[in-house]
Structure formats: C-alpha cells, structure tokens
Amino acid sequence: MAPKTTPPVLSPRALNRATLDRQLLLRPAPLTAEQAVHHLVGLQAQNTKPPYYALAARLDGFRPEDLSGLMESRRVARIVSLRSTVHTHTRRDAVALRRLVQDGAVDRELRMFREGLDGVDLDRLTALATSYVEERPRTPKELREHLLREWPDADPQSLGIAARCLLLMVQVTPRGLWRSSGQVALTTADAWFGEQDDARAGIDETVLRYLAAFGPASVKDAQTWCGLTRLRAAFERLRPGLLAFRDENGTELFDLPEAPRPDEETPAPPRFLPEFDNLLLSHADRTRVVPAAHRGRTWTGNQAHSVFLLDGFLAGLWRLEEGKERTIMTIEAFTRLTRAQRAELTAEAERTLRLMAPYDIPYEIVFTERTG
DSSP, rough: OOOOOOOEEEEEEHHHHHHHHHTSSSBBBBBOOOHHHHTTTOOOOOOSSSSHHHHHTTTTTHHHHHHHHHHHSSSSEEEEOOGGGGEEEHHHHHHHHHHHHHHIIIHHHEEEEEEEGGGGOOHHHHHHHHHHHHHHHHHHHHHHHHHHHHHHHHHHHHHHHHHHSSSSSSETTTOOOOTOOOOOOOHHHHHHHHSSSOOOOHHHHHHHHHHHHHHHHHHHHHHHHHHHOOOOHHHHHGGSSSSSETTOOOOEEEEOSSSHHHTTOOOOOEEEETTTTTGGSSSSSSSSTTTTGGTTTTTTTTTTOOEETTTTTEEEEEEEEOSSSSEEEEESSSOOOOHHHHHHHHHHHHHHHHHHHHHTTTTEEEEOOOOO
C-alpha cells in the first residue's frame, strides 16, 4: 500500500488569489453578463443595484443595460434561492437551484414562522397563492391580504413567508431594472418563464460549480454558501476527481484539478464591490478575503456596506451620493493609504463611475479614513 501523502497547504494569500481568479476579479473577464451570472451561480440581489455593481467590477465593457435587457427578456430573474435570500439567476438556475435548496434554508425559514400558521392548510395556501399571483403579479402586501381573508386569525407575516417558501415565485420587472426599478411584485416561475419541467439541480453538479466559482473550499464553506447541510457525502463521491489541500489551520479543502490557482504574489487590482457581494458571504472561513482585524466592519446592525479590496483583501468601505448636480463617491479606508494606493483606487473609482454614474452629471471622489 502506497504511503498516505499529506495534502499541500495553501496560505491565505494563495486562497485569496485563487478565489479572486474564479470570481473574475483579477482582470476584467471577456464574458457576457449572462455567462457571468451563470459562472458565478447567481448574484446576491437583496437590493436592486448590487448585481449591476458586482458585474461592473468583474466584466470587460459591462453596461448596466446588459443586465436590464436580460431581465426584460426573462433570461435572468430575481428569486429566493441560496441561503433563502434573493439572487439574480439565469432562467434555468432560478428554477433548478431553488428546487435544490428547498429542503435546506428555505424550509428552515418556513419552520421558523410555523407558530403563526396555526390552523393553516399549507396545501390550500399553495393553491390559493398560486392562482392569485398567476392571475397577475401581486405585491407581498396584496398576497398577505388575500391569504388573510381565508385565515383571518393567522399572522400576516407568517402567511407571506409561507407563500414565499412554498411557491417558486420570481420578482417581475420593472423590479430590478437599472434606474427604473419598481416595487416588488411576484408571480410564479411557470407564469413568468413559461411552464417549467421538473428539473432540479444535482448536488454533485452544484458542488462542482461552487468550486469553479469559489474554490478551493471546504465542505463547511459550500454549506455556508448554499444553505444546505450534510454535503460531506457529495464531496466524498467527488473526491476521486478532485484535488485535496489544507489551509494553515488544517482544514481540508477541495478543488477542481483544472481550476486556476495563481501564484500568491499575482497582482490583484483594487475592486469596488456592492453590499452583500457573494465573495464575502460564501465561505465559513472568510479570512481568504477579510483580514481578522476587519471582521465585522462591513455591517452596521443588519445593513451591509459596499466594500473595496486592496491587494485582494477587504480594506474599506465606499458609498455613492447621487444628486441632481453631482455624484460623490466616498472611499473610507480602514488604514492609512499610501500615495500609490490612492492613485490605484482613484483609477478604479473613475472606471466604475464612468460605467455606472449618470452620463450628464459630474462626479467627485472623496477619501476618508476610519481606522478605529
């Protein structure tokens, strides 16, 4: 029997560069918006603008109209999926991935609100909600009020959550369109896309796609990303075709043999990422991107901030104030910036603003520091 070999150890910088490469953040990627949404297995879309800024940071020549056009043509859509949060997915992933994660975070969310559904027949709720939103798209408030007529003693929020969990509902346009977004209105995936087959993404296929976009990664990382548990069995099935590594803490990591793992000294240009970007949410151990000193600094309460990367790692926050006469981009660094770092950040900020700010309004870039 051949001696058991010890898996190679990947440093935080090596993990950082590998992940940035998969995330299309080392260099502008020559992909279409639809190809990028597919490769990244969706874009976090709790708010309407983040998917646009996520693609602006990653794609060569991206224009916001590219993603809006895909939404209007129903090639991508906003739907509750991974971690029971809203994502922008391609048409196929919107349905297949949602069905895959139904037994995970989505059903856990439903159980959290079960007390407010005492006496509610969930099968009847599903039927009533389906016919109501397929008649025409409905706002969450309209849907809750409709269901309350059937169950007046139920908790309104619980009724809305139950419908969201039990039905495959998409947020219809104009919600999510660039600079013309409206309020949330919902209909079923069948009504929006046309009747769907029973496709459900396979666990093994989804793990491989996760590694292609976020690897190298551990079993716990993958579970954090999708909201499913007990993925160890899938990784063990796939192990013969994967490479094994360890991080500096001894955690086993898996990766695709053909996936890029750049040298840890590969340059990583500054990047401006939106709030809730999946780069920051898709690993149990986030130190590959978030230095320990900055842990917890991307949130205030339950509100996430937009962030920027320097040398591949979280280095500060940014925000836009879009007025009628001027757009102001404020860059708030966690540490004192060198002159070279300011110049790099300014260049990337200008690139971002040329893509995303209104064409006829001047912009200003302001630097501040928050080192405490």
